[in-house]
Amino acid sequence: MPSFPEAAHDAVRNETLRGNLRHATHTIRDKRAVAVSELDDWAQLREAGMRIKDQTLRHLDRHLVQLEKSVTAAGGTVHWAADADEANRIVADLVKATGESEVVKVKSMATQEIGLNEALEAEGIRAYETDLAELIVQLGEDRPSHILVPAIHRNRGEIRDIFAREMSEWGRPAPEGLTDSPADLAEAARLHLREKFLRAKVGVSGANFMVAETGTLVVVESEGNGRMCLTLPETLISVVGIEKIVPTWRDLEVFLQTLPRSSTAERMNPYTSMWTGTTDGDGPKTFHLVLLDNGRTDALADEVGRQALRCIRCSACLNVCPVYERAGGHAYGSVYPGPIGAILTPQLRGTASEIDASLPYASSLCGACYDVCPVAIDIPEVLVHLRERVADQGGKGHRLEKAAVKAASWVLDHPSVLAAGERLASATRTLHPKRLPGPGARQWTESRDLPEMPAEPFRDWWKKNRS
Amino acid sequence: MTPQHPSSRDRILARVRDAVAGAPDAPEVARDYLTSHHPDDPAALLDLLHENLADYRAVVHRASETALPALIARLLAEHGAKSVAVPSGLPASWPATTDAEQRPDDGTLTPYALDATDAVVTGCALAIAETGTLVLDAGPGQGRRALSLVPDLHICVVRAADQIVASVPQAMQRLDPRRPLTWISGPSATSDIELDRVEGVHGPRTLVVILVVD
Ligand code: SF4
Numbered sequence: 104m105p106s107f108p109e110a111a112h113d114a115v116r117n118e119t120l121r122g123n124l125r126h127a128t129h130t131i132r133d134k135r136a137v138a139v140s141e142l143d144d145w146a147q148l149r150e151a152g153m154r155i156k157d158q159t160l161r162h163l164d165r166h167l168v169q170l171e172k173s174v175t176a177a178g179g180t181v182h183w184a185a186d187a188d189e190a191n192r193i194v195a196d197l198v199k200a201t202g203e204s205e206v207v208k209v210k211s212m213a214t215q216e217i218g219l220n221e222a223l224e225a226e227g228i229r230a231y232e233t234d235l236a237e238l239i240v241q242l243g244e245d246r247p248s249h250i251l252v253p254a255i256h257r258n259r260g261e262i263r264d265i266f267a268r269e270m271s272e273w274g275r276p277a278p279e280g281l282t283d284s285p286a287d288l289a290e291a292a293r294l295h296l297r298e299k300f301l302r303a304k305v306g307v308s309g310a311n312f313m314v315a316e317t318g319t320l321v322v323v324e325s326e327g328n329g330r331m332c333l334t335l336p337e338t339l340i341s342v343v344g345i346e347k348i349v350p351t352w353r354d355l356e357v358f359l360q361t362l363p364r365s366s367t368a369e370r371m372n373p374y375t376s377m378w379t380g381t382t383d384g385d386g387p388k389t390f391h392l393v394l395l396d397n398g399r400t401d402a403l404a405d406e407v408g409r410q411a412l413r414c415i416r417c418s419a420c421l422n423v424c425p426v427y428e429r430a431g432g433h434a435y436g437s438v439y440p441g442p443i444g445a446i447l448t449p450q451l452r453g454t455a456s457e458i459d460a461s462l463p464y465a466s467s468l469c470g471a472c473y474d475v476c477p478v479a480i481d482i483p484e485v486l487v488h489l490r491e492r493v494a495d496q497g498g499k500g501h502r503l504e505k506a507a508v509k510a511a512s513w514v515l516d517h518p519s520v521l522a523a524g525e526r527l528a529s530a531t532r533t534l535h536p537k538r539l540p541g542p543g544a545r546q547w548t549e550s551r552d553l554p555e556m557p558a559e560p561f562r563d564w565w566k567k568n569r570s
Numbered sequence: 571m572t573p574q575h576p577s578s579r580d581r582i583l584a585r586v587r588d589a590v591a592g593a594p595d596a597p598e599v600a601r602d603y604l605t606s607h608h609p610d611d612p613a614a615l616l617d618l619l620h621e622n623l624a625d626y627r628a629v630v631h632r633a634s635e636t637a638l639p640a641l642i643a644r645l646l647a648e649h650g651a652k653s654v655a656v657p658s659g660l661p662a663s664w665p666a667t668t669d670a671e672q673r674p675d676d677g678t679l680t681p682y683a684l685d686a687t688d689a690v691v692t693g694c695a696l697a698i699a700e701t702g703t704l705v706l707d708a709g710p711g712q713g714r715r716a717l718s719l720v721p722d723l724h725i726c727v728v729r730a731a732d733q734i735v736a737s738v739p740q741a742m743q744r745l746d747p748r749r750p751l752t753w754i755s756g757p758s759a760t761s762d763i764e765l766d767r768v769e770g771v772h773g774p775r776t777l778v779v780i781l782v783v784d
Contacts, residue, residue, distance in 0.1 A: 143604065147602050151600060154596065154600065157596035164583050184578060185578045292771060301685055326760045330773060335681050345586075371701035372755065376751070376752055377751040384677050384714060385715055394582070400588075403589035404590075
């Protein structure tokens, strides 16, 4: 996988992509500010969300054991997967045991993270993504580029062409004379996917939350494809990262207020489904929960970095990030793009590869991501911390160091990225006063002194000092 | 409890314990956020619910209990619904005067049968005014979750007198997590195509809410 600047290179030159990204991120960001301002107690909710997650992580073992007990008592079966391979094998075996060779899927970052669709394909099982954007991505043989709007990089003309060309390969073809109006495109997707929902015997999902106390799983969505996958099939398999737990039922009252407003800027998302094990005569008869580690315990072991596990995947940090806005989601080389991806991916996967080593440098450290985060993850703090880790593992001239230098240079060579960063950075200066260039920078600038920021515009300083 | 992979269970739990060993205890959670953002005034909450439902493109009507059957019949007719799913426990008077064929949910309606049904009428467990949300908990008159999902028109009846709460925290207190819960805020929608909001990708394309006021 190419390092961040190489991957970002094409994105910044693709004007359509940049236009789409700018439009999307600015629209959501402005709407979000309005939705948040409706709640006078936003600061308290944010603080409570942070504390709940910190409590969860501090006693994660206890909560996991309690969750297992509650889910089992409610008629579900719990499986534990240490890594991606194990999770994929568990799911493939469960599907095979039903005798089916097709599953319908709700968009889930955990299953993308482990490459479940590809793993199932290798076992002769076809997984249909049912989220509209995921469908666009899957039909376009593409990768998602945003947590919330994975097809943010495609405009309506491109979507029409993909539907007209590809739908017939996978099932019901697109209607004759399909136009590029969003209503027509949505209708084509409705017809194409309904055929699959109605015959589906196995559904696969992730979950936004799991309640340890009650064994309840929660899926938050807009389109209803989630509800279809969660209720129509006979068997439901949910693959969920171990950090998605909240201790009590009541804790949901915090996140069901902060998540929709932070992500889609709505007071509430159109559909939220909650289920506890199985219920006679309502929904799947068999429910499996696969608890996924896959690097999460490594992140948990890092005192500074573990706060990334608080993330509720709202994507607010993507929409305010000047680097993401120009580089696009693909540049981050994992399913977690933007600021959260820059700190989560190198923790989940380690920093041994060039892309992972470059990610902590794919940021101007402006702090806007921290300001919007509904669980107050100090992303700049973790970025700086990870830079130190990358720097420590490679000496001068090291391959990883070069990736890091390149990523930092990339940010610094895109003046509008950094200008936005610096403006905001001065507003949040007290949060990260002396560490802007970061300890990692020390390793390749050796004896040079780092200036206080921004006594001299960092860009100019870099230009003078980098060679 | 985990017959297939007991070793991974133990390994993950051990890794979790190692990871946080010696970490200071996390501070207690302060619950100093508001339990509601609006004064407890039933008339004002009814108006707020009405406004927020409409804002999310639900079609909202108000009716008295006695006018309800006629209104339901008229709405079904106006939407051209020839068949309507009826959850068990729905007051028999509600759909009594409609010409649409009634399909009681006796558990035998397959997904295909539901897909061939034009509409569904349900009650709800409660409605949240601040967010414009209907909550169904599969109680009497609400039916299983698929029922309010597959037919293209959903008519949901809310009793203003005792089913409206102000906020999400108030709703959580009243709900039973052991029941399957469906929260509905406006009809199904997507913003995946250039962020234009389009109603009805998969769920009912039309959501009609009747607020019963006496
Ligand atoms: S890091 Fe914070 S802002 Fe970013 S996706 Fe996670 S919760 Fe949202």
